[in-house]
Amino acid sequence: MGAAHGALSMSITSGAHAAWSRFRRGAPRLWLALILVNLQFWSPAIGSAQTSPTPHPSSSQKVSLRIMPLGDSITFGTPEPLYGGYRHALRDQLSKDGYRINFVGSQKSGAGVIPDPDNEGHPGWTIAQIKKGIDANGWLETHQPDIILLHIGTNDITRGNAASAPAELSTLLSDILARLPQVRVIVAQILPYRSGPEPGHQLYNGAIPGIVASKGPRVSVVDMQNILLKSDFADDLHPNASGYDKMARAWERALRAVVLTKSRLRVEQ
DSSP: OHHHHHHHHHHHHHHHHHHHHHHHHHHHHHHHHHHHHHHHHHHHHHHHHHHSOOOOOOTTOEEEEEEEEEESHHHHTTTOTTTTTTHHHHHHHHHHTTEEEEEOOSEEOSBTTBSOOEEEEOTTOOHHHHHHHHHHHOHHHHHOOSEEEEEOOHHHHHTTOTTTHHHHHHHHHHHHHHHOTTOEEEEEEOOOBTTBOOHHHHHHHHHHHHHHHHTOTTEEEEEOTTSOOGGGBSSSSOBOHHHHHHHHHHHHHHHHHHHHHOSOOEEEO
């Protein structure tokens, strides 16, 4: 009986060791199977997190800006009015920045080439003539721009009136700000002639930053005195297409800075 009992004990012990050995050998496979089951269970969620595109703001919600290009023939786009002046490239650049642009004004240039040819560029006009046009025709009240891009003064200098041009500019800006209490105005230190800046350019452009500062935070300045090469002019006064594109880049940088601080924007839903 004792021998039988010992043999039985040895058999049980041997069987237990054998079972434990088999379990240890099979454990990695068991754990691997459990891991695979869990991966199959969670893989749809993991996959969607990795492959789903990063959400972007709805394309139907874009900042909408009414922009009035205001000035003389350089604003109009002379001598290539079909190109649309600086508005040709500026619209594309601002659209890529995420803005919905509506150029406004009573004039048209670039029709059929750019989708929005409206502007308030008047070839040959001086600063005083622009003010008289605003007073007589109600352009600002009619079109209600959010931002005005003002490049004016070339004809004052050409006609020998550079000394009076700063005061005329100050009067024009005061009139604009009084008519549109929410508008922002960006004033350009104007392009020189292709042959180089005249003393009149230097006098007028040198006065612009002080005039702008005196009008408060709704008026800012952009420096366009040295952005063009001689090869960027079509004649002694006006840019060609490459020159207008360089103007567009300068306006775009100035516009983005203004929009970042502007408190009233039209937002289309």
